[in-house]
Amino acid sequence: MILTQCAACAAPLGLSLGKKCGRCSTRYCGPECQKKSWEEGGHDKLCKKIKKAGGAEQYNANKKHAEAVAVAVEKCADDTKGQTCFICTQALHWKTKEGLVRGCSCRGTAGFAHVSCLAEQAKILVAEAEENNLDWKAKSLRWKRWHTCGLCEQDYHGVVRGALGWACWKTYVGRPETDVDRGMAMGVLANGLASADHHEDAVSVYEAELSMRQRLGACGSAFWASEYTMLTLYSNLARAYQRVERFDESLRMRRDVYSGFSKLYGEQHGDTLTVASNLANLLVDLGRIEEAKALLRKTTPVARRVLGDGHDITLKLRRAYAMALYRADGATLDDIREAVTTLEDAERIARRVLGGAHPVVAGGFEASLQEARAVLRARSA
Structure with a gap:
């Protein structure tokens, strides 16, 4: 998950509480835990390495991304044997030496790729939208490539989506908290964790995202607390609560989300039908x-x-x-x-x-x- 706990005692810190290491920004609940981590937890040996990687969040994202890619490649190994990446046309990635994955609905020899190639493709598309000042609708279509196959147009699933979630967070985590792309990346990561069955971690990231959006929305930014954005986040959080058996909270949120989307878009809208499906399955x-x-x-x-x-x-x-x-x-x-x-x-x-x-x-x-x-x-x- 993202760093919302003390690195020494794991006390919850949210996104703003606690004390940071002055060199690498590793977070602690207070001076005592920071001192203990330096003297007993090995932070004295890691601090420079973490700083060199870009700070604690970036270091953690890089590490989690590498682990998630390895898991995805291993999971897909039987299916990808003898295939090549549809983006770079190689079996092994030229730089990372990672193997292939496929976690969409492509058939036959289509859809095989490296997580790094998929991530680079999505990164380029989003950057082009920013450089050309495209409107939000056009940019959001490009953002979909962080979680949707460009060939079959179906969402990635399982550990592949989990690996792409970390790839996305790794790409944008270094930006300021108020940066829109960083906020979007937090949502992609949370959805990826949920798809990979890391539900406790997904809950942590969704709750952190909710706290961030409420805080920034209170400062007057319409993007961070728009009705659609908040309803979508509540829907995702309700799903995560369901997965960790917090059923009362999940049911209450799902009913509120369905009511909210019905009022916002009407009962025939695709988003309304999506949350209706989620609510119906929970009721069953x-x-x-x-x-x-x-x-x-x-x-x-x-x-x-x-x-x-x-x-x-x-x-x-x-x-x-x-x-x-x-x-x-x-x-x-x-x-x-x-x-x-x-x-x-x-x-x-x-x-x-x-x-x-x-x-x-x-x-x-x-x-x-x-x-x-x-x-x-x-x-x-």
């Missing part, structure tokens, strides 16, 4: 089946009409509705059959659009379909 997981059904009966037809049957949000809504059908206490045989039929149809579409390795398919539909068929067999018997 918590056993609030009737509330989930009511929400899904309202939103699923809208998503199919507005986004299409192949959109990942539509697919997630259909899966949630099927789960609500067969998990309900009073589920009839017809309900369970409808759930199985719905999952079979949506799973075929998801496999065609996203590929069998995508988490929505491998970790979502396959498990739900197996569970639904087991319920159907038991009820039929």
